[in-house]
Amino acid sequence: MNVQVPAEKLTAKDFASDQEVRWCPGCGDYAILKAMHKSLADMGVRPENTVFISGIGCSSRFPYYMATYGFHTIHGRAPAIATGLKLSRPELDVWMVTGDGDALSIGGNHLFHALRRNIDINILLFNNEIYGLTKGQYSPTSRVGQRSPSTPMGSVDSPAEACVFALGCNARFVARGIDVQAKELGELFSRARAHKGASFVEIIQNCIVYNDAAFAGFTEKAVAADMQLHVKHGEKMIFGKERNKGLKLNTQTFALDVVTIGENGVTEADILVHDEKNKVIAGLLSGLRPPRFPEVLGVIYCDPAPSYETAVAAQDAAARAKGPGDLDKLMRAGNTWQVT
Amino acid sequence: MNLQADDIRSGAPDGAPVPKSDLDAIVVRFAGDSGDGVQLLGSQFAQETALVGNSLATFPDFPAEIRAPTGTTYGVSAFQINFGSRPVKTAGDQPDVLVALNPAALMVNYKGLRKGGLVILDSGAFKDKDIKRAGFTVDPRTDGTLKEFRVMEIDISAQALEVAKPFGVSQKEALRTKNLWVLGLVSWMYDRELKSTMEYIARKFGAEDPIGKANLAALNAGHAYGETHELSGDVAPVSVPSVKVEPGTYRLVSGAESLAWGLAAGAQLAGLELVLASYPITPSSPILHILARMKQYGVTTFQAEDEIAACCAAIGASYGGKLGVTASSGPGIALKTEAIGLAIGTELPLVVVNTQRGGPSTGLPTKTEQSDLFIAVFGRNADAPMPVIASRSPGDCFDVAIEAVRLATKYMTPVMLLSDGYIANAAEPWLIPSMADYTPFKVAFRKDPEGFHPFVRDEKTLARAWAIPGTPGLMHRIGGIERDYNSGNISYDAANHQKMTDTRAAKINNIADDIPEQSVEIGEAKGKLAVVGWGSTFGPINRAVANMRAKGHDVSHIHIRHIWPLPRNLGALLKSYEKVLIAEMNNGQMLQLLRGQYLVDAKGLLKVSGQPLKISEVEDAIRAQFASV
Ligand code: SF4
Numbered sequence: 001m002n003v004q005v006p007a008e009k010l011t012a013k014d015f016a017s018d019q020e021v022r023w024c025p026g027c028g029d030y031a032i033l034k035a036m037h038k039s040l041a042d043m044g045v046r047p048e049n050t051v052f053i054s055g056i057g058c059s060s061r062f063p064y065y066m067a068t069y070g071f072h073t074i075h076g077r078a079p080a081i082a083t084g085l086k087l088s089r090p091e092l093d094v095w096m097v098t099g100d101g102d103a104l105s106i107g108g109n110h111l112f113h114a115l116r117r118n119i120d121i122n123i124l125l126f127n128n129e130i131y132g133l134t135k136g137q138y139s140p141t142s143r144v145g146q147r148s149p150s151t152p153m154g155s156v157d158s159p160a161e162a163c164v165f166a167l168g169c170n171a172r173f174v175a176r177g178i179d180v181q182a183k184e185l186g187e188l189f190s191r192a193r194a195h196k197g198a199s200f201v202e203i204i205q206n207c208i209v210y211n212d213a214a215f216a217g218f219t220e221k222a223v224a225a226d227m228q229l230h231v232k233h234g235e236k237m238i239f240g241k242e243r244n245k246g247l248k249l250n251t252q253t254f255a256l257d258v259v260t261i262g263e264n265g266v267t268e269a270d271i272l273v274h275d276e277k278n279k280v281i282a283g284l285l286s287g288l289r290p291p292r293f294p295e296v297l298g299v300i301y302c303d304p305a306p307s308y309e310t311a312v313a314a315q316d317a318a319a320r321a322k323g324p325g326d327l328d329k330l331m332r333a334g335n336t337w338q339v340t
Numbered sequence: 341m342n343l344q345a346d347d348i349r350s351g352a353p354d355g356a357p358v359p360k361s362d363l364d365a366i367v368v369r370f371a372g373d374s375g376d377g378v379q380l381l382g383s384q385f386a387q388e389t390a391l392v393g394n395s396l397a398t399f400p401d402f403p404a405e406i407r408a409p410t411g412t413t414y415g416v417s418a419f420q421i422n423f424g425s426r427p428v429k430t431a432g433d434q435p436d437v438l439v440a441l442n443p444a445a446l447m448v449n450y451k452g453l454r455k456g457g458l459v460i461l462d463s464g465a466f467k468d469k470d471i472k473r474a475g476f477t478v479d480p481r482t483d484g485t486l487k488e489f490r491v492m493e494i495d496i497s498a499q500a501l502e503v504a505k506p507f508g509v510s511q512k513e514a515l516r517t518k519n520l521w522v523l524g525l526v527s528w529m530y531d532r533e534l535k536s537t538m539e540y541i542a543r544k545f546g547a548e549d550p551i552g553k554a555n556l557a558a559l560n561a562g563h564a565y566g567e568t569h570e571l572s573g574d575v576a577p578v579s580v581p582s583v584k585v586e587p588g589t590y591r592l593v594s595g596a597e598s599l600a601w602g603l604a605a606g607a608q609l610a611g612l613e614l615v616l617a618s619y620p621i622t623p624s625s626p627i628l629h630i631l632a633r634m635k636q637y638g639v640t641t642f643q644a645e646d647e648i649a650a651c652c653a654a655i656g657a658s659y660g661g662k663l664g665v666t667a668s669s670g671p672g673i674a675l676k677t678e679a680i681g682l683a684i685g686t687e688l689p690l691v692v693v694n695t696q697r698g699g700p701s702t703g704l705p706t707k708t709e710q711s712d713l714f715i716a717v718f719g720r721n722a723d724a725p726m727p728v729i730a731s732r733s734p735g736d737c738f739d740v741a742i743e744a745v746r747l748a749t750k751y752m753t754p755v756m757l758l759s760d761g762y763i764a765n766a767a768e769p770w771l772i773p774s775m776a777d778y779t780p781f782k783v784a785f786r787k788d789p790e791g792f793h794p795f796v797r798d799e800k801t802l803a804r805a806w807a808i809p810g811t812p813g814l815m816h817r818i819g820g821i822e823r824d825y826n827s828g829n830i831s832y833d834a835a836n837h838q839k840m841t842d843t844r845a846a847k848i849n850n851i852a853d854d855i856p857e858q859s860v861e862i863g864e865a866k867g868k869l870a871v872v873g874w875g876s877t878f879g880p881i882n883r884a885v886a887n888m889r890a891k892g893h894d895v896s897h898i899h900i901r902h903i904w905p906l907p908r909n910l911g912a913l914l915k916s917y918e919k920v921l922i923a924e925m926n927n928g929q930m931l932q933l934l935r936g937q938y939l940v941d942a943k944g945l946l947k948v949s950g951q952p953l954k955i956s957e958v959e960d961a962i963r964a965q966f967a968s969v
Pocket of ligand 1: 022024025026027028029058059128132133207208209210290
């Protein structure tokens with residue numbers, strides 16, 4: 001390509017497309033979009049080398065609002081399309097935006113395979129525990145009892161847990177953030193992009209129209225400090241207004257307990273240190289659910305392994321090392337005969 | 341009755357003897373248990389036959405079960421070959437010779453044998469329990485079942501065991517050399533060279549492997565058996581003279597091979613790398629296997645988690661600026677339809693190969709059919725036109741694949757390429773093409789930001805600009821939601837949707853100006869009767885029409901390659917005949933299409949048995965057309 005890449009620093013605005021954003025006023029998606037615009041500018045990526053691929057749902061409108069390349073595909077299939085793109089163009093930054101219905105219901109199979117295959121794409125799952133675009137049916141992450149047009153007496157369907165699912169698929173990068181926590185989200189985006197292999201980020205997202213306040217139990221200002229645990233690699237898992245609560249490994253049950261430092265003989269030394277390479281801890285953390293436990297946020301697990309497209313490209317390169325194949329020769333190999 | 345190993349009974353009172361020398365063409369069918377190595381036997385014999393310069397066509401007829409219990413009729417595998425000194429167009433209606441390696445193989449196949457034909461059977465496999473298991477109540481050799489045929493019984497099992505003894509292989513391995521013993525015998529009967537098979541054995545096993553040695557010995561022993569037993573009369577060696585064909589270098593090619601090579605060739609002509617994304621399915625998988633070994637030809641393959649993902653990954657690759665291809669068969673194609681619609685809406689190139697098989701649902705996975713014409717042309721939600729082209733024979737797949745790539749990239753559209761189970765597995769001698777003989781159709785990606793939007797179109801082809809990620813200044817968004825004609829942005833506007841729908845249709849319809857006019861294969865461009873076919877029915881229709889013309893009938897053969905859009909002149913051409921007969925292996929899909937398009941009162945010769953159309957069936961249908969004037 002002959003076009004000179006301008007060296008000037010891009011701002012958040014440069015990553016916003018000229019399209020009018022059409023989410024409901026007050027939707028959590030706005031904050032995520034804004035965080036992404038800023039985050040990409042901060043990371044210094046080039047819009048022409050960045051692609052957003054989405055499925056179907058409110059969240060999947062995301063690519064239209066990015067001044068990058070974008071592909072709004074079909075319901076549930078974004079991981080497969082992103083896989084095809086990344087396989088053929090490994091040098092591109094490929095982001096995938098999906099929702100709880102798109103990723104965990106109709107597209108569950110593709111998400112599973114993208115994660116276990118460990119293809120280098122960044123998967124952002126906006127989890128609002130509802131079908132917004134189709135007007136409010138319960139979703140695979142809705143809690144039991146959720147009333148919706150399709151469950152007037154309350155859902156009796158046991159919910160899927162996004163991060164638990166991702167870990168079960170052998171994802172090598174699993175993280176969780178909240179729509180309105182722009183700074184933390186920005187960090188997660190940057191970590192996800194830096195991670196070579198499939199990165200999975202669950203974003204707790206408020207659907208103000210069909211499932212408002214579904215996460216208030218841990219997002220409301222009044223309870224946030226007590227109900228959110230922001231984990232950091234190498235740091236103690238301490239939370240709470242007073243910074244005196246923490247997670248302790250119960251060696252009897254092999255489960256995590258919420259303990260209070262200074263009570264029942266618990267000292268800071270008893271609090272577990274987060275090790276993002278430890279899959280057992282990641283498994284325990286991702287299964288914690290409010291209100292009994294705090295919502296765990298941050299990078300829950302990160303332990304890179306060779307990515308799929310790299311291995312494919314290596315095989316292709318090895319086969320091509322001796323120069324390009326000659327079809328004329330190939331077709332004439334083996335048993336042939338002359339007719340004169 | 342205890343029969344001698346080399347007992348040959350000349351039985352058929354009314355059957356004509358097998359032609360002895362200077363054969364025009366002869367049809368041999370090998371049949372045995374799926375573990376008997378019948379496919380190898382057949383394909384090696386085909387290879388030997390090709391090398392002596394005969395024209396030939398083969399029909400591998402697989403059982404649906406991979407590991408059916410031995411000795412059962414549903415575990416029977418067969419391989420039919422038709423070879424001769426005149427151009428052979430089909431694998432043959434009726435075998436002249438049937439080799440049955442067990443009673444089940446006899447049970448499944450004897451009824452198809454020509455009266456007076458020769459049955460060679462392995463008497464060593466005709467134990468009471470084998471006979472019962474095959475479904476015979478009494479020994480078919482003794483109750484007149486085979487009275488219309490000539491029967492040669494040889495205890496091939498005993499021969500194979502004996503020959504393999506010195507090599508110390510197990511009894512099981514020894515019995516597995518039966519196929520090569522038969523190959524030796526049949527090669528002697530038809531004067532074929534054993535050299536290519538010997539080379540094959542050496543390649544497969546190496547010089548020192550006892551199993552390889554046993555196989556080689558069996559091959560030679562079968563050959564020697566024919567020679568030393570002086571098989572008299574009508575099974576004496578016959579030579580089939582070579583056929584007069586166009587000069588050049590030839591090879592045997594299967595449809596799957598030439599299709600895979602054609603895709604790679606097409607990508608090369610377009611100046612693109614090829615990404616094949618597929619999911620295993622019978623009978624399409626060989627395309628994946630072949631392309632997986634072609635990485636050095638600019639090919640990347642991806643075995644996806646399912647059919648939908650395969651199609652989507654191919655679309656993702658095309659979006660990235662490669663040639664995305666997905667290959668499957670009926671049920672898999674059904675799963676891909678939503679994604680194909682996305683490629684139609686976003687106007688991305690994509691080649692969808694459909695190796696058709698018997699249906700509906702799982703249907704007959706190993707049998708052939710042409711019943712996916714409707715799903716190819718119409719099988720999507722909404723008005724979603726795409727080009728459809730069909731291959732007529734194994735070798736033809738090469739050119740058809742190139743044409744599919746050309747249309748997909750030139751018109752920014754998915755293209756469906758129809759092959760079928762018969763074409764994919766069958767092999768025929770093929771005049772190997774030279775890449776230099778094909779005109780490249782290099783893709784030019786859009787680079788210029790001036791006046792760009794993703795749906796800016798080429799005035800002539802109506803193809804949209806292909807701008808790929810990574811291109812500075814051309815960042816854009818595409819998607820499944822309707823796009824504005826003038827900007828490519830989302831649009832729910834009524835008039836715009838009408839315009840885009842019309843444009844998508846016009847783009848595909850215009851392809852009719854870019855494809856050859858419909859020609860007539862044999863016969864005049866007007867007259868009493870046209871027999872119209874498409875796809876793998878080419879051989880039987882062509883031969884049947886030639887035969888009927890030789891008998892003085894005014895009948896022509898038209899064979900359609902471009903199914904959608906149809907050639908511009910096809911309607912007028914069909915109307916220039918008094919009668920039109922559509923011969924196809926489905927319940928009347930091309931028939932409906934042509935009646936609908938042209939209001940012609942066409943009639944159908946429709947066959948949906950999982951077996952290829954026979955020459956005699958087409959001849960009968962032609963006769964019936966003339967009788968009903
Ligand atoms: S329905 Fe809910 S998720 Fe969808 S845009 Fe509106 S608020 Fe956002």
